[in-house]
Amino acid sequence: MKAPWTIRDLVDFDYFLYRDEEADGEELRQRDRAFYTGLEDLPDERSTLFHRWVRFRGEAEDATPGEAFAECFSILKIAFPLAGCLSGAALAIGLLHYRGTVAVNVSSYVGVLVVLQLLLLLALLATLLYRRRTLGSGIPTAYPLLSRAVFRGSARIWRGSLRKLGGSQAGKLQSGLGELRLKNALYGRVIYQQVFQLAQAFGVLFNLGALGMTLLRVTTGDLAFGWQSTVFSPETVHRIGRSLALPWRWLWGEGVGYPSLEQVAGSKMILKEGMQDLATSDLRSWLLFLCLCLAVYGFLPRLALWIYAACRQARSLRCLSFTHAAGERLYRRMTTPMLESAGTSPDGDPHTFPLPDASPTPHPPSPGSPGNSTLLLVPEELAGELEADPLVRMVEQRIGRSVSRTCWYTAGRQGLENLDMEPHETVTLYQEAWQPPIRETLTFIKQLRQRLAPETALVILLNGRARPGESFAPLRDIDRSTWTQVTRQLADPYLDIAEAVTP
Amino acid sequence: MSAVLKFAVVGHPNEGKSSVVSTLAEDDTVPVSAFPGETVRCASYPVKIDGEEIIDFIDTPGFQNPVQMKEWMQAHGEDGEALMQAFIAAHKDQPDYHHDVELLRPIAEGAGIIYIVDGSRPVRAPDRAEMEILRDTGRTRMAIINSKEADAAHLDEWKLAFSQHFNAYRVFNAHHASYRERIDLLESLKGVNPDWQPVMERVIETYKHDWQMRTEHAADILAELLDKNMTCQQEKRVASQREARELQPKMLEAFRAKLSKNERRAHRRIRKLFKHTLFKTALDEAGILQEDLFSKQTWHLLGLERNQLVAASAIAGAASGLGMDALMAGSSLGLWAAGGAAIGAASAFFGGERAAHSIGKSRFGIGRLLGGSKVQVGPVHNPQFYFILLDRGLLYVDSIIHWAHGRRSEGVLLSSESGEKKGYVSGFSEEARRCCSQHMKALRKGNRQELEARRAAVQAMLVEVIQACSRR
């Protein structure tokens, strides 16, 4: 069974991973490996495994940003529908103002509650379509202001709970806050969906409020509806009403579901003549029409959008693959056995290094990940310098995947075209770190990504400048930071960099 | 010849183009960064003679798409200037090609090419593409091997590639190139293209001349500093002996500050002479020159050895009656600490002798005058002080002229465990030392004519020292 991920878990997951970036690599490996080997039944889904890990990490914390988000949303989940309901009702009261001398104006009621709502709805759909077209797989954000407010509100709650914790811990945790950014592809999407759903809940309750208030006014008081126009003839108004009633015409026909021509003509108000001459039944004939308009054009679409948002969110939470770079790293930490060999290195230091394939592991290989092998890409010009065997061994050791094939590619246009790749296979790109990341190289990486399925991991394996007779070397700090910074600018959560030699 | 000779300094990002320009043009304001892609626009660093622009080094951004650029150019099938213009026209609105277009512009406009590579790394496909592009421009081109690291394993690889694509190449290190190597580089540029010969000759002549002028000027500044600091004295009238005694520590402090200030000012003038603006901050991070003129470390490492000092003192006729230890140790006796013993040592150091002449037995340098007393500090009669000033000055000149303008990191470090002197003056010939002692003597005596002659001798000697230093 898949684990029940929530927004709170997701935000925390990201937060913990962020904090791990700062921490000491060896300690992390020990912690996560111990967690993994300590599991009694190994889940065969990566998402379940990670879900347990989040819970495990959460136990050690007094406050997490996930809680802040959850709290923020739980407030909004009450506040939004309530506000929608109240504002709908208030608007209806305003529109149905009737003193017995002048009838309620049908056109303003329809204009505000139906036409305006329909326009808003169309605008929403248009932005959704537009964003989806331009952002591709990105997250469509229909409510940027609202989303930002949610993030700010959550951040404030989070800071509040930090202040309660006080002291050193607060300082330590605070640094995690800056990273909770809107752009985060992992939880960002789910949060946007939640915000979207909130907005729809507002809309649903707004319409219910307006409808309820209309009915209340009708049942508890005397209402008369009429219309005014110097331009439109009663025939035109009748035709408009008839068209609007299209969805329910088959059920409630002319005279019931919408006013007939005589009723329309009979409810036309001419101010200087007053209302005395108008028949009461004509004045009432509008009532059912108006209520149906509101229900069909206001309430139902919002309800549909609300259901759609709920489904989308449930699906997003169900389909998290966790194959992004930080997830890969965590997974590697968990599944790679720790090997300690004391005194084997020439300088006598006990060394710890991962050897995933050398020791038999009882755990199933890579649950939930799309295959456990990688395609290795190496520039062709290095064929003379690098021996295939040690290279493959190094890659397997460092990446924690077996190398299915090694491709020696040439730089330039055909280089990429000639590559034969599977879109779902992880790719490891061998790169000399001392070469500055020029535009051409970044373009190549981007094009590589386009050939791959969006959530397939792409690892850039950096090697330092080796001494003669050796093949691999640690990176210089400046090269590491240069490559880290540049790849970060690509904003690809499934792109990771790894190093040929442990720093 | 009226047209300015332009050189576009091009290459892969982060190979040291900006550093080379900085060193060649003696301009340490050229932005250099360890992070690739620092230079985004072409910037020109002209060399002017008498206000007239003669040559122009153009720092360019690095190639960003060499392989694609080469593929485009080869598919285009034109040559030389037309090819470059076509490339620029086709790519000038593509943000990805911004740097490539920018660096090609000066070449298209006729600049000669100086191609920079880091010779300590292997040749790769983008480098080959760049070299082919440059070859196809048809411009005169010279390659410079600026090895960032000592690794020479790849030099032959580079040289082979250069012999195929370039008119000439030479080794030139942006961080360590001396004046000599700069001249040599200009000489090679002269040889690459006969058209450049007359201009380059003029430039080289002017450079040499200018360098000689700077050397003489630097020696002059140093000699002047010696004059000033060895004759410097301060005095103040006071009403009573008690007041004088109270004032003395303050005056010693002020005197010390004055000597240091004179020195700093002289150093600053030298720095300006050699066109360094950032150098001081770099120097201040580490090294003996960062130490105070009167610090223990300074007196430990610089100046003359004990036996040399004995001889020098004898010639200068200075400090008779003062123990050698006091002379050698300088401030290590706690010269600047307040307190009786320190004041005693200080008065011995700063003109105790003259004070002793004027006021009999007083060791405090306090003289009785009509209607009151005066407190007098200085002049310094310790010959070691002269040599320490000189040593610091020469070290400063040395580091300045060996500090390539393209280099942007820490300064000179000297250390000595064994108590051996590390500066310049302890290595002087006996003749040079004698020259200094006689200068000192003239300073003490105050005979104007003799002083002029002695000073000129010292200055000439210093010019030689600095010349030898810049040949190194």
Ligand SMILES: Nc1nc2c(ncn2[C@@H]2O[C@H](COP(=O)(O)OP(=O)(O)O)[C@@H](O)[C@H]2O)c(=O)[nH]1
């Ligand atoms: N060690 C060493 N470093 C150098 C040398 N030349 C340049 N660098 C360094 O290389 C980096 C890039 O230099 P820069 O001149 O900005 O390169 P550009 O991108 O080609 O203009 C800087 O950190 C320089 O300090 C050199 O000769 N030796």
Ligand SMILES: [Mg+2]
């Ligand atoms: Mg530069």
